[in-house]
Amino acid sequence: MEDKSESVITLVIIDDEPIVGRRLKQVFTKMGYKVEIFTNPLEAVKYMENNPFDIVVTDFKMEEIDGMEVLRRAKELNPDSRVIIITGYAKPETAKEAFKSGVFDFMVKPFRLEELKNAVNRAAEAQ
Amino acid sequence: MTRFIQQLADRIRGAISKSSAQTSVDIREKFERFKKVLQCNQTALEIIADMGEKLSGDYLFDRHYIETTFDELSETVLKCVHRLNTLCDNRYKDLYEVYEHIYDRLLQVLKGRDDRHGPPVILLHEITKGQFPIIGGKALHLARIITDLELPVPPGFVITTKAYHDIIFFNGLEDSLERLERLLGSHSATDDEIEELRKKLKQSIMQLQPTRHLLEEIELAISHLADSGHEVSRFAVRSSAREEDMDFSFAGQFETVLNVQGSSMEIFNAYRTVLASLFSRHVIEYRRTVLEGEGQMSIAAICQVMVDAKSSGVLYTTDPLNAASDNMVIVGNWGQGEAVVDGKMPTDSFILSKKDGLKIVDRKIARKTEALYLAAQGGLEKRNLPHELQNKACLTDEQILELGRMGIKLENYFKHPQDAEWALDPNDRLLILQSRELLIKKESDIDRSLLNLEDKYEVISSGEGLTAQQGIGYGPVKIIRNIREVDDVPEGAVLVSPRDSSVLVRVMKKVSAIVTEVGSPVSHMATICRELCVPCLVNVTGITSKVEDGMEITVDAEDRKIYKGKVKELLVYRSCQSMNVFASSDFRLLRRLLNEIARLNLIDPLIEEFRMDRCETYHDVLRFIHEKAVQELIELGKDEKRLLKGHLTKRLELPIPTGILCLDLGGGISKEAPEDHCEFEHVVSIPFRALLKGMLTPGVWHTEMMDVSLRDMVTSMINAPADALDGQYSGHNIAIITREYMNLSLRFGYHFNIVDAYCSDYPRDNHIYFRFLGGATDITKRSRRARLIAEILKASDMNVKTKGDVVTARMGNMPRQEMERILEILGRLIGFTRQLDVHMESDSSIQLYLEAFLSGNYSVAR
Numbered sequence: 001m002e003d004k005s006e007s008v009i010t011l012v013i014i015d016d017e018p019i020v021g022r023r024l025k026q027v028f029t030k031m032g033y034k035v036e037i038f039t040n041p042l043e044a045v046k047y048m049e050n051n052p053f054d055i056v057v058t059d060f061k062m063e064e065i066d067g068m069e070v071l072r073r074a075k076e077l078n079p080d081s082r083v084i085i086i087t088g089y090a091k092p093e094t095a096k097e098a099f100k101s102g103v104f105d106f107m108v109k110p111f112r113l114e115e116l117k118n119a120v121n122r123a124a125e126a127q
Numbered sequence: 128m129t130r131f132i133q134q135l136a137d138r139i140r141g142a143i144s145k146s147s148a149q150t151s152v153d154i155r156e157k158f159e160r161f162k163k164v165l166q167c168n169q170t171a172l173e174i175i176a177d178m179g180e181k182l183s184g185d186y187l188f189d190r191h192y193i194e195t196t197f198d199e200l201s202e203t204v205l206k207c208v209h210r211l212n213t214l215c216d217n218r219y220k221d222l223y224e225v226y227e228h229i230y231d232r233l234l235q236v237l238k239g240r241d242d243r244h245g246p247p248v249i250l251l252h253e254i255t256k257g258q259f260p261i262i263g264g265k266a267l268h269l270a271r272i273i274t275d276l277e278l279p280v281p282p283g284f285v286i287t288t289k290a291y292h293d294i295i296f297f298n299g300l301e302d303s304l305e306r307l308e309r310l311l312g313s314h315s316a317t318d319d320e321i322e323e324l325r326k327k328l329k330q331s332i333m334q335l336q337p338t339r340h341l342l343e344e345i346e347l348a349i350s351h352l353a354d355s356g357h358e359v360s361r362f363a364v365r366s367s368a369r370e371e372d373m374d375f376s377f378a379g380q381f382e383t384v385l386n387v388q389g390s391s392m393e394i395f396n397a398y399r400t401v402l403a404s405l406f407s408r409h410v411i412e413y414r415r416t417v418l419e420g421e422g423q424m425s426i427a428a429i430c431q432v433m434v435d436a437k438s439s440g441v442l443y444t445t446d447p448l449n450a451a452s453d454n455m456v457i458v459g460n461w462g463q464g465e466a467v468v469d470g471k472m473p474t475d476s477f478i479l480s481k482k483d484g485l486k487i488v489d490r491k492i493a494r495k496t497e498a499l500y501l502a503a504q505g506g507l508e509k510r511n512l513p514h515e516l517q518n519k520a521c522l523t524d525e526q527i528l529e530l531g532r533m534g535i536k537l538e539n540y541f542k543h544p545q546d547a548e549w550a551l552d553p554n555d556r557l558l559i560l561q562s563r564e565l566l567i568k569k570e571s572d573i574d575r576s577l578l579n580l581e582d583k584y585e586v587i588s589s590g591e592g593l594t595a596q597q598g599i600g601y602g603p604v605k606i607i608r609n610i611r612e613v614d615d616v617p618e619g620a621v622l623v624s625p626r627d628s629s630v631l632v633r634v635m636k637k638v639s640a641i642v643t644e645v646g647s648p649v650s651h652m653a654t655i656c657r658e659l660c661v662p663c664l665v666n667v668t669g670i671t672s673k674v675e676d677g678m679e680i681t682v683d684a685e686d687r688k689i690y691k692g693k694v695k696e697l698l699v700y701r702s703c704q705s706m707n708v709f710a711s712s713d714f715r716l717l718r719r720l721l722n723e724i725a726r727l728n729l730i731d732p733l734i735e736e737f738r739m740d741r742c743e744t745y746h747d748v749l750r751f752i753h754e755k756a757v758q759e760l761i762e763l764g765k766d767e768k769r770l771l772k773g774h775l776t777k778r779l780e781l782p783i784p785t786g787i788l789c790l791d792l793g794g795g796i797s798k799e800a801p802e803d804h805c806e807f808e809h810v811v812s813i814p815f816r817a818l819l820k821g822m823l824t825p826g827v828w829h830t831e832m833m834d835v836s837l838r839d840m841v842t843s844m845i846n847a848p849a850d851a852l853d854g855q856y857s858g859h860n861i862a863i864i865t866r867e868y869m870n871l872s873l874r875f876g877y878h879f880n881i882v883d884a885y886c887s888d889y890p891r892d893n894h895i896y897f898r899f900l901g902g903a904t905d906i907t908k909r910s911r912r913a914r915l916i917a918e919i920l921k922a923s924d925m926n927v928k929t930k931g932d933v934v935t936a937r938m939g940n941m942p943r944q945e946m947e948r949i950l951e952i953l954g955r956l957i958g959f960t961r962q963l964d965v966h967m968e969s970d971s972s973i974q975l976y977l978e979a980f981l982s983g984n985y986s987v988a989r
Contacts, residue, residue: 019711020187026704027685029574088189110181110188114594 013037014044014058060087082123158792160214164756171203176649184597211752247290248344251283261287263367263427283431284348329406337395345391359389361433364397436550438521439464444534445544450702451695453482459521462498479531542660567702576696585691591667595653598662599701600640601681604674640682650940778804783828787860794866812864814884817947821954826985828958886946894939911967
């Protein structure tokens, strides 16, 4: 992150595995982002309704609402936000649909953390 | 997925019974089959390596990945078994059963049921890696301290999770337990429902009836300890919850029962209390909130000989209140450590500085009026301390420093500050009772401090290389230019090496990080780095010329940055992370699965027992298959007439008399070669050409007859196999080659040499395996030559094992040029040492010839 103190970028991370969220928080905090983590996507949406946010990293498959729904709500709340969807089960039509709905990146597990870092950095630059 | 594999196995078996009447197969067909075995084997190893790489902490993956990859791997391994049988006329049919057995066990791991297999009781000092899933996290930690660090730990035994499941079943509690697990996993369960069942279960556990078998096993363990001379009248019984990270996460929530009488029944009663704590209210609450979705819990118990401690306490390998300092803290009191842990009595505290050698920098001696000691009727009792002890330090300076040294070892080994419990036994021996991660509270300004470190510290390397294992390490640089320097690596150093080598594994437990110029994140070394959590970067171009010995550096393998000096901010950051951050349930599952897949028990076909029934993992099966396939071809190679008839072989004509016959499986010899023979220029097999180049180095190969004494001659005739004595060369020197592969079997007079190598543009596929044995002289001279060969191989960065006159060496995961370099050395070595054994008159010859070889002075061997 080149941008320093004056404009901190807020990253919302949603993953139903709490440990994954904690790990990502650690990584992105170290890189200078302000990070909010959620295991429940509905709570994340509630947060986004009440707080400014810039980038959303969300798991695709979740119990309450899926990553596509998170993407739609995030875009409604902040059309400039960048949403990255992570999934372990990639169907081509899902990816296609996600891109149609304005997803910034669609990443299929397994991947190196580095790739996610790059995607987030690119999203930040695009802000 | 299971059904699919099952069907495949059945189908293949059916096919075998039909084709087993097969007669001798065309040789070219044999080669084709051999190649198929190798290909399949390679694919399987690649999948294993890929899975291993996912554990570097640098990947995000999920259960879907684990399951699909596991299926793919199982299918490939099964195919390998089948292809070996096709090659070897079904001589290894039993391997199907071995495979199925392993496959079933792996399914148990996938289902999270791998804590149910194995012995119910294991002696603490005899725990093997295969038993890790059933001993729980705390015992695992202790087992590693005992075997890897060799620190003194009170002897004892573990009642395993297998015993736990047995006892639950024996007492008919498995249904209620299942129900509780289901409730805990469901979002709709009410607090009352859970609470009611929890209470009931806890009560039932307190009344558990022992099985006779368990009592006998406990009895047996106690008598083993007594036989080894240990005092077994009193024990301490502690919990060891499943898996290290989980156990860590539960720190302090389970019961410990101290000073238990050393009888099976008393120990069982204490064990019951420990088990019941799994169903205490706060543990269940904690599982629901913090460890949600973690699945079934099981618990083991550690029963250790109770130390009648003179004094005891706690050691923090980093000052928890000042993580940025170089300090270590020891707290203690007279008697038992519970007084210290509870914080109810005044304690002595000692501060040690780790900087520039260990020294005591501060001590606060409290006035201690009372302490806890073992009570005659069991448990602990408070006693008043005699006047002379009240103001005296509970450790001498010497003991404080010794404890400090242990602390440094623990911290370097576990790559994280440790919180260890220690005790001083009646013979003034310091013991480690347990050690776990020290929790340091994160200060809010840490994250900010990590920004713009580049402005504060000189960056040596940034963004270079690949992460083999994440983490942060700091220490003085030790560059390993020659593998022989490995043993001089100081405690806590950052190892910098031109290449990745499994030899480095030897010192891994004491280094703080590893950086290599060449290497791969899927190598054997990288795998061990992950096992031991050693931060490791590979492929960092030019690093050996950017640092020098003794220079202090900080390696951040997470962001792939290397800084000059000590970056305190990063070290504080590291201290504040806890290990379970890495350990999502998927991560832990893959780690457990891989432990059962990749652990290698069959290491050396020559030195260890290399039998089918010793295969415990997929890796063993693959290793076995590879070896047997190669052997099959070597056997084939001996059948000279058959080979020549088919025009598949060519005599290799060299200026030196090697008597080698080449079997080209494809792409090993150029088409320009005449029909019946070939010369060096025709050899295009990458590994074979490199080796021959070495053999043909001027001066290396000398043909003069050695002056063999009568005694040497007689010895050799007694020891050499009958067929070695007639027709020295025919059919014994054979090179099976392809463009990228070589399997060379050489017999010169009375010694044997095998070089098996794969050498391609993909470092991950490459390997060299070298084996040497025998000789015409007596065992002393032969062993000397073996030692000389071992020394030369070590100097060439190979991983070497010697036993008597047998030398084996291996290396792998290296780029092509590196492989060719080593093969060329091996070629020279084979020529140079061919008849050297007769010259090995004394031990000093070893050094003499080693230096001669390394300096290229080959004439000395004449």
